[in-house]
Amino acid sequence: MIRRLAVIGVGLIGGSLARALRAANAVEEVIGCGRAPANLARARELGVIDRFTQDPAAAAADADMVFIAVPLGAMRDIFATIAPRLAPEAVVTDGGSVKGSVVADAVSVVGRAPPWLVPGHPIAGTEHSGVEASFAELYRGRRVILTPLSETDNTALERVTQMWECCGAEVTTMSVAHHDEILAATSHLPHMLAFGLVDTLSRMHEHEDIFRYAAGGFRDFTRIASSNPVMWRDICLANREALSAMLARFSVEMTDLAESIRRADAERLLSIFERAKQARDQQVERARSA
Ligand SMILES: NC(=O)c1ccc[n+]([C@@H]2O[C@H](COP(=O)([O-])OP(=O)(O)OC[C@H]3O[C@@H](n4cnc5c(N)ncnc54)[C@H](O)[C@@H]3O)[C@@H](O)[C@H]2O)c1
Numbered sequence: 001m002i003r004r005l006a007v008i009g010v011g012l013i014g015g016s017l018a019r020a021l022r023a024a025n026a027v028e029e030v031i032g033c034g035r036a037p038a039n040l041a042r043a044r045e046l047g048v049i050d051r052f053t054q055d056p057a058a059a060a061a062d063a064d065m066v067f068i069a070v071p072l073g074a075m076r077d078i079f080a081t082i083a084p085r086l087a088p089e090a091v092v093t094d095g096g097s098v099k100g101s102v103v104a105d106a107v108s109v110v111g112r113a114p115p116w117l118v119p120g121h122p123i124a125g126t127e128h129s130g131v132e133a134s135f136a137e138l139y140r141g142r143r144v145i146l147t148p149l150s151e152t153d154n155t156a157l158e159r160v161t162q163m164w165e166c167c168g169a170e171v172t173t174m175s176v177a178h179h180d181e182i183l184a185a186t187s188h189l190p191h192m193l194a195f196g197l198v199d200t201l202s203r204m205h206e207h208e209d210i211f212r213y214a215a216g217g218f219r220d221f222t223r224i225a226s227s228n229p230v231m232w233r234d235i236c237l238a239n240r241e242a243l244s245a246m247l248a249r250f251s252v253e254m255t256d257l258a259e260s261i262r263r264a265d266a267e268r269l270l271s272i273f274e275r276a277k278q279a280r281d282q283q284v285e286r287a288r289s290a
């Protein structure tokens with residue numbers, strides 16, 4: 001049971017955590033914090049939070065659990081503001097999509113890896129933003145990756161694990177570097193492809209006809225191009241090494257595919273598509289039977 005939860009950044013991710021914990025009766029009081037008073041007032045109206053402040057230090061003071069769910073570029077300032085005001089038993093965790101930058105931000109503020117910080121990342125989301133888009137079931141049956149450091153307090157890790165389990169999530173742990181490499185491949189690269197494709201097409205002369213005749217395949221592939229631009233700018237900057245390596249590798253494969261099309265190499269095209277279909281079908285089957 002969490003006595004007082006401070007949610008810094010009451011949007012899709014922070015709002016959904018608060019809703020899920022409330023639905024599970026796992027929190028007594030939720031304090032919201034953000035920059036936009038209208039969004040915070042709406043969060044209170046929706047029953048996502050009990051009260052709010054625009055001052056992260058005031059929100060975190062006297063909270064036993066602090067969840068930071070702001071864009072990655074805002075994390076460092078939040079750590080700097082809350083660190084001196086945390087209660088001795090407070091645990092801080094976050095939902096940021098990249099973990100190396102969050103840990104570096106905390107270390108740069110505190111001077112060392114703080115024992116009270118449990119870096120985390122719910123592998124769940126949508127292309128929508130803000131508290132209106134949040135919902136209690138977002139994390140049900142989804143994975144949450146925690147990336148504790150050797151300095152992380154064990155009790156803090158246990159409390160954050162329990163918090164996510166209360167939301168119906170499956171918690172796994174891995175190293176910060178491994179997390180950032182994996183997510184560069186499975187989340188960050190696909191978002192670059194979707195943003196890149198839609199941007200390219202939208203600047204073509206015939207773009208109105210292109211979008212008019214786009215159907216299911218295009219819609220499925222490009223849903224995530226509606227995601228929050230600020231959030232994705234920050235993810236690219238925060239994970240630029242791993243993402244650049246993935247983009248370079250993907251470019252080589254795309255050049256090979258383009259060359260096979262140019263050469264009318266039917267055999268090579270079929271072998272690439274069969275290999276991809278088999279890999280995806282296997283992955284869908286594994287997910288279904290898990
Ligand atoms: N959207 C997703 O699918 C998804 C999934 C997993 C993790 N994440 C991560 O979760 C975090 C939040 O993403 P989201 O989708 O909830 O975004 P969101 O835009 O829905 O919510 C972010 C909230 O933070 C507030 N905010 C922004 N800067 C702030 C600051 N300096 N101080 C206080 N509040 C501030 C905004 O007003 C907004 O209410 C990001 O770090 C993102 O990388 C997002």
Ligand SMILES: O=C(O)C(=O)C[C@]1(C(=O)O)C=C[C@@H](O)C=C1
Pocket residue numbers: 096097122123124125126127186187188224227
């Ligand atoms: O489903 C979506 O809309 C998402 O983009 C969610 C998604 C992803 O799967 O890539 C996006 C960013 C995250 O950090 C985690 C999850």
